Amino acid sequence: MFILIKNADIYAPEPLGISSLLISHDKIAWLGKNFPAEATLPDLEIIDAAGKILIPGIVDGHVHVIGGGGEGGFATRTSELVLSDMVKGGVTTVVGLLGTDDVTRSTGALIAKTNAIRAEGMSAWAMTGSYQLPVKSLCGGVRDDIALLEPVIGVGEVALSDHRSSQPTFEEFMRLAAAARVGGMLSGKAGVVNVHLGDAPSGLDYLFRAAETEIPPSQFIPTHMNRNPELFKEACRYGAMGGYVDLTTSTTPQFLEEGEVECGRALAELLAAGVPAERISFSSDGQGSMPAFDAAGNLTGLTIGRVTSIFETMRSTVKNYDLPLETMVRVVSTTAADHCKLPGKGHIKEGYDADLILLEADGLGLNTLFARGRKMMSGGRPLVKGTFE
Structure with missing residues (x-):
């Protein structure tokens, strides 16, 4: 079965203008202006995308795919990610991880869910570890997990500057980064360290110190960098050096009232500070709990992050901050795919996976979604659901 998408305004992320592409099975088989075999290729479905924009599927690098939370007791453990949420949000690839709770949740369960997402037609990878050090590994260590477990591309989210972290020393943190780096080298993976940043005044201290060592900044994915004004100022400085x-798109009115920097504004300010889009990403913190604490550290409220928040934030950012669509595509897809070395992801190129979104040119509404060549949304209507939905 072949699918020819014609006359689309393609952002790959770089703008290609009005072009066409051919999907063969799960890959982009051809990309150009006039497909030479349109009249002769058998079993060819043709989609006329005139008046629509084609971009790569969203890559969400921070999702609690087996649920998160638990900070308010067992009843506050959040639910697993479901396929229909990915489809509704234009998300074709996720990187799953654990957060606070590595007691009732495990890396083994995370890898099982990663494989389940793949079996349902989407793409997924995972991180070993959690907020805590030492890491509860499956193969004897972080280096071993990354090198030997195919879906595992790094470690995290390791918590820093947060009352829920294990309060690691700088030396412990750097030994973890070194192990992840070597595990990545041995297996041809990114070997990244996903770093959860909390609200404590220590902020990015460890990452600024790490920048003075032989471990390069590219080894780290510091996330939630827009969670308060002070941390965001440090993020601008860290990005410029x-x-x-990584900016978190899931939010609440309370978080914004308390000083969280809205993602669109954060992106505009980072770009103005000289941080290139190639080093900025949006992630959702999907299915993670979003707890609110008082000054004494007591839980006062709880809601859930959603993978749909990235697409919603992309649309509002283009509208409110007049940023080029090419920039937005990099931030929601290409940067995370490249930094995490996800093969075939984040670009529209021949030989890459057919993870594609067709948007309405007027308003950027989500019209059609392909994941690994399979049509999962058409006319704005999801065509698939997860196994137990």
Whole structure:
């Protein structure tokens, strides 16, 4: 079965203008202006995408795919990610991880869910570890997990500057980064360290110190960098000196009232500060709990992050901050795919996976979604559900 998408305004992420592409099974088989075999290729479905924009599927690098939370007791453990949420949010690839709870949740369960997402037609990878050090590994160590477990591309989210972290020393943190780096080298993976940043005044201290060592800034994915104004100021400085900045799109009115920097504004300010889009990403913190604590550290409220928040934030950012669509595509897809070395992801190129979104040119509404060549949304209507939905 072949699918020819014609006359689309393609952002790959770089703008290609009005072009066409051919999907063969799960890959982009051809990309150009006039497909030469349109009249002769058998079993060819043709989609006329005139008046629509084609971009790569969203890559969400921070999702609690087996649920998160638990900070308010067992009843506050959040639910697993479901396929229909990915489809509704234009997300074709996720990187799953554990957060606070590595007691009732495990890396083994995370890898099982990663494989389940793949079996349902989407793409997924995982991180070993959690907020805590030492890491509860499956193969005897972080280096071993990354090198030997195919879906595992790094470690995290390791908590720093947060009352829920294990309060690691700088030396412990750097030994973890070194192990992840070597595990990545041995297996041809990114070997990244996903770093959860909390609200404590220590902020990015460890990452600024790490920048003075032989471990390069590209080894780290510091996330939640827009969670308060002070941390965001440090994020601008860290990004300008070569670091990577991940912004969290899931939010609440309370978080914004308390000083969280809205993602669109954060992106505009980072770009103005000289941080390139190639080092900025949006992630959702999907299915993670979003707890609110008082000054004494007591839980006062709880809601859930959603993978759909990235697409919603992309649309509002283009509208409110007049940023180029090419920039937005990099931030929601290409940067995370490249930094995490996810093969075939984040670009529209021949030989890459057919993870594609067709948007309405007027308003950027989500019209059609392909994941690994399979049509999962058409006319704005999801065509698939998960196994137990």
